[in-house]
Amino acid sequence: MKEQALKNRKSDEKLFDTVVNIIAALLVIVVLYPLIFIVSASFSDPAAVLNGEVVLLPKHFTLAAYENVFQNKQIWNGYGNSIVYTLVGTAINLIMTTLAAYPLSRPDLPGRGGIMFLITLTMFFSGGLIPTYLLVKSLGMVNTMWALIIPGAIATYNLIVMRTYFQSSIPWEIQEAALIDGCSNWKLLTHIILPLSKPILAVMVLFYAVGHWNSFFNALIYIRNKDMYPLQLVLREVLMVSQDDAVVSNVGLENKVLLAESIKYAVIIISSLPVLVLYPFVQKHFVKGVMIGSLKG
Amino acid sequence: MKSTVNAPGVAPRPKSRRSSLMKAIGRRYDLYLMLLIPIVWYVVFQYGPMYGLQIAFKNFNPAKGILDSKWVGFEHFQRFFESYYFWRLLWNTVSINLFSLLFAFPIPIFLALLVNEIRNKAFSKMVQNITYIPHFISVVAMVGMLLLFLSPRGGPLNTLIQAFGGQPVRFLDLPGWFKTIFISSNIWQNMGWQSIIYIAALSGVNPQLYEAAKMDGASRLRRIWHVSLPGILPVIVILLILDVGHFMNVGFEKILLMQNNLNMESSDVISTFVYTTGILKGEFSYTAAIGMFNSVVNLMLLVLVNRFARKKAETSLW
Known part of the structure; x- marks a missing residue:
């Protein structure tokens, strides 16, 4: 009897494992398929794509779409702008967040509870879109890159993550000892704290940089000059705005329409490339960032 | 010293x-x-x-x-409450977020439990790493992919429908499909990323509890139900509260990009209305009032849920 029960349980376990593996495999396919389709379509003959011939692998392999994208000045311009906005923006984010997170991590800072409360409050209540827009406008930032950088200089969530890291990973005793030896707070920050905080700095760089690279809405409302468009806004024009134009100029320009269609796939790939290429290398840091954040939300 | x-x-x-x-x-x-x-x-x-x-x-x-x-005084608020759009905006905002909470919230939990049950460590890591990828696609690229994927001409979904003899469907132009598309694509993009916290929490569950349950003859499913889930319940509650914390704002940028004149009936939400009427048409005071209504409702929801969670689950943000 007992043996029989044990046997049953063994086979139940096996069945369970099989079901788990099948569901997991299906999920992987569901996640990967759209990505593979976009890649394949970008390397295919646009006519084949429009006729629904591309299902998994490229049909009539061609690089025409990429050649067209490379010739498109607007896209390159957007690429350059996005790189500048991301570099400058992330640098400012990093400096501002560190300057806020470190003092607020110090248990001996009088008034830090009150300051922390006022900072955390902004996560749950804010003035909203319109007052922010009017403020940025009145500061004369519209149509400058500062509108994309300064209003978002600190993400409160990131500040809390960084502060948690300072508090939990760097023993207060070390800092206290350094202070007793006559080390100034600035020196403490630059010579002891920051060298010990490389993991969290990497996480912050990644969070902020991806945020800048992928953002479009601030540019949509603050940037009027097309030469200053970041890549995401150019992407939006290529993918969405041009749709109606394509329909209008449809007559006798079938080729042009086809090209406009195929460019879309290539542009999606090219704009996501920097993040996706870096992804395997930095993935661990991202995960770590989420974990630190979850330690003490 | x-x-x-x-x-x-x-x-x-x-x-x-x-x-x-x-x-x-x-x-x-x-x-x-x-x-x-x-x-x-x-x-x-x-x-x-x-x-x-x-x-x-x-x-x-x-x-x-x-x-x-x-x-x-309250003139702008009154105008909004009495306007033709009020109920439509409120319903769309609330329903999109409610359905998101209902369908998109449990899936990362399910995924984490699944990953936790995979015996083969390499496969388990692979599932995790692959499901994270879509999180890094920008909103613009994401909506672009939706447009192409659901396109009546050459979109794989319509190719499939036609292969079975159906007529191509213009999914993004149909109000009836909007919420389904919005929420399921959100799930596709974010389930892996959101499961990270649960996976981390699961690895913190005491292995002795599993052993004890096994000794008592609990099946794998029962162990998930009685050990894994209670183990991560505090994390689930905190994330649920945080989600409610931006209940009224979820996915504003994506909705804006997916909007077109044909699906407006179910895609018009408070935050996009504030953008189009405020920033594009310049009705600043009116839309500031609408935005404020949105924020206040949101804050009240957060306080309520937090209080409820503190009483019932003994876990809360503050």
């Missing part, structure tokens, strides 16, 4: 509380100096807009500025 008088960071015996506080502050003036710029930033860019929110009760005139514009 702490008797070193005047050492920075170590307060000497206080003579009176006030003077020792002043000294403590004085000794750390450089810490406040670091904080200075961030605090100025918070005052200007976070509290500044809150101050500017008073235009919701005024007729804002850019030439006069915020202070000198005329007070009108």
Whole structure:
């Protein structure tokens, strides 16, 4: 009897494992398929794509779409702008967040509870879109890159993550000892704290940089000059705005329409490339960032 | 060893509380100096807009500025509540978020439990790493992919429908499909990323509990139900509260990009209305009032849910 029960349980376990593996495999396919389709379509003959011939692998392999994208000045311009906005923006984010997170991590800072409360409050209540827009406008930032950088200089969530890291990973005793030896707070920050905080700095760089690279809405409302468009806004024009134009100029320009269609796939790939290429290398840091954040939300 | 008088960071015996506080502050003036710029930033860019929110009760005139514009009380709020769009906006906002909470919230939990049950460690890692990828696609690229994927001409979904003899469907032009597409694509993009926290929490569950349950003859499913789930319940509650914390704002940028004249009936939400009417048409006071209504409802929801969670699940944000 007992043996029989044990046997049953063994086979139940096996069945369970099989079901788990099948569901997991299906999920992987569901996640990967759209990505593979976009890649394949970008390397295919646009006519084949429009006729629904591309299902998994490229049909009539061609690089025409990429050649067209490379010739498109607007896209390159957007690429350059996005790189500048991301570099400058992330640098400012990093400096501002560190300057806020470190003092607020110090248990001996009088008034830090009150300051922390006022900072955390902004996560749950804010003035909203319109007052922010009017403020940025009145500061004369519209149509400058500062509108994309300064209003978002600190993400409160990131500040809390960084502060948690300072508090939990760097023993207060070390800092206290350094202070007793006559080390100034600035020196403490630059010579002891920051060298010990490389993991969290990497996480912050990644969070902020991806945020800048992928953002479009601030540019949509603050940037009027097309030469200053970041890549995401150019992407939006290529993918969405041009749709109606394509329909209008449809007559006798079938080729042009086809090209406009195929460019879309290539542009999606090219704009996501920097993040996706870096992804395997930095993935661990991202995960770590989420974990630190979850330690003490 | 702490008797070193005047050492920075170590307060000497206080003579009176006030003077020792002043000294403590004085000794750390450089810490406040670091904080200075961030605090100025918070005052200007976070509290500044809150101050500017008073235009919701005024007729804002850019030439006069915020202070000198005329007070009108609750006129803008009243106009909004009585407007033709009010119920449509409220319903779309609430339903999109409610359905998201209902369908998109449990899936990362399910995924984490699944990953936790995979015996083959390499496969388990692979599932995790692959499901994270879509999270890094920008909103614009995401909506672009939706347009192409659901396109009536050459989109794989319609190719499939046609292969079975059906007619191509213009999914993004049909109001009836909007919420389904919005929520399922959100799930596709974010389930892996959101499962990270649960996976981390699961790895913290005491293995002895599983052993004990096994000894008592609990099947794998029962072990998930009685050990894994209770183990991560506090995390689930916290994330649920945080989700409610931006209940009224979820996915605003994506909705804006997916909107077109044909699906407006179910894609018009409060935040996109504020954008189109406020920023594009310049009705600043009116839309500031609508935005404020949105934020206040949101804050009330958060406080309510937090209180409820504290009572029922003994877990809360504060």
